[in-house]
Amino acid sequence: MYEIPDGRTLFDGLSLSVRPDETVVLVGRSGVGKTTVLKLVNRLLEPHGGEVRVAGIRTTDWDPVALRRRTGYVIQEVGLFPHLTVAGNVGLVPDLLGWERGRIVERTAELLALVGLPVEEFGRRYPHELSGGQRQRVGVARALAADPPLLLLDEPFGALDPMTRFDLQREFRELMRRLGKAALFVTHDVREALALGGRVGLLTAGGLAEIASPADFVTSNHPEVRALVGTLDQTQNG
C-alpha cells in the first residue's frame, strides 16, 4: 500500500512477485501509479503499509544504495548524464562500486556491443550526439553494467518512433532471454506489454486487476482488460 501526499491510497491490496528469470510487464493508464510501483522496488519510495521484498529482504531493511546498485533502472526520459560520454555513462555504476579501470573498460565495451553500439564508434560520444533509440540502448546498457539480478524499466521505449520502438522491443526480448534476469517493466502500451511480458498485469487505481500470461491475458473476462484488449483490435483493424 502506498499513500500519496494528497491522501489517496494506491495499491491497497496489491500483491505481485517476479521470479528470478521472468519479465513481468505492468500495463495501465497514466497516473495509475506504474512508476510508483518501480520506485517502491528500488526504495526511491517506501510503502506506508505492507512490504516490498527484493531477494527475500524487505526494501526498508536494505541499504538503499546497495539495493539500487543491484537493481538496473531504466527510466522514461533515459536520464543519461549529459556531461558524461556514452562510455562514462555505462561505466558509472562499476566505477561507483570501485571496480578497477581495466575491468570497467572491458565491461563497458562488452555491454555496448551487446546493445549494438560498438565502443570504438560510440564510446566517446555524448548523449546529445545520439538518436533517441541509441540513447535508450545506452540506458539499457548502463542499467546492466554491474550485472544486477533485477531490472526495473519505466516506459523505456515510450518516446521512440514506432519503427525504432519495434526494433528495440525485439532486441530487449532477445536480451532478456539470453541474460535470464528478473525484469519488472511498466508501460501504457498493451501491445508492448503482450510482446515483452512473460506475464502481463493490468494495474488500475484499485490495484492489480489481472495478471496472466499474454495468451490468457487477452482472453481474460475482466471488464477493464477486455476494454484494453478491445482497443488493440480497433487499432489493428483501423
Next chain:
Amino acid sequence: MGDLVGYLRDHAGQVAGLTVEHVTMVVLAVVVAVVIGVPLGIAATRWRRWERVVMGTSNVLQTIPSLALFGFLIPVPFIGGVGARTAIVALTLYALLPIVRGTHAGIRGVEPAVREAGLGLGMTGGQLLRRVELPLAAPVILSGVRVATVISVGIATIAAAIGAGGLGVYIFQGLAMVNDTVILAGAVPAALLALTADALLGLLERRITPAGHADRRVERRPA
C-alpha cells in the same frame, strides 16, 4: 584625456600599487564568498527552510548601500576597524548573493530525470552532488562568480573611504581636489579591471561548460 595619460605615466608606480591592492581585495573577497556561498547555495537546494533564510539574507545584504555597509562594519569587533580587512568583509557580503543564487539556480536546473537516474543507479547524496549536480551546475555557478567579481571591482573603489586603499584612493582624492583627471586616474583603471575580469571569467565559463551541456534541451525532445 591627454592629461589622464600623462598623470598615469607620472604616477605609474603608485597606480600599479593601488591596482594590486584593489585586485587583492577583490580576489580575497570573491574567494571567501565562493567558499561560503557555494555550500550555502547547495544547502538552499537541500532544505526548504534554508532556502528561504539563505536567499532572503543574501537579498537583504545586497540592498544595503555600500558606503553605509562599510561604515556599519567599522565598529564591529574582530572583523571591523579601519582598513582592508573590513573592506574585504564588506565585499564578501556583496559577492555572496550572485554566488549563492548561481549555485542554487544551477543545481535546481539539473533535470529531474537526470537526478533520479543518479539516485536510481545507487549514487549516494554526495556522489550525486560531486559527479552530477556540480559539474552540470558549474557554468551557472561560474557566471555567478563572474557577476560577483565585476560588482566587487566597482564596490572596492568605495573601500578607500575607510582607508582600505585601492584605486578608489584616486577617486576620493580627485573629488576632494575637484580634479577630474585624478578621479579618472582611479575610475578608468578600475573599469578596465572589471572588463578584464569579466572577459577572463567568461572565457573560463565556456571552457568548463560540459560538452553535452549546450544541447541539454535536445534531450527533452522526444526523438
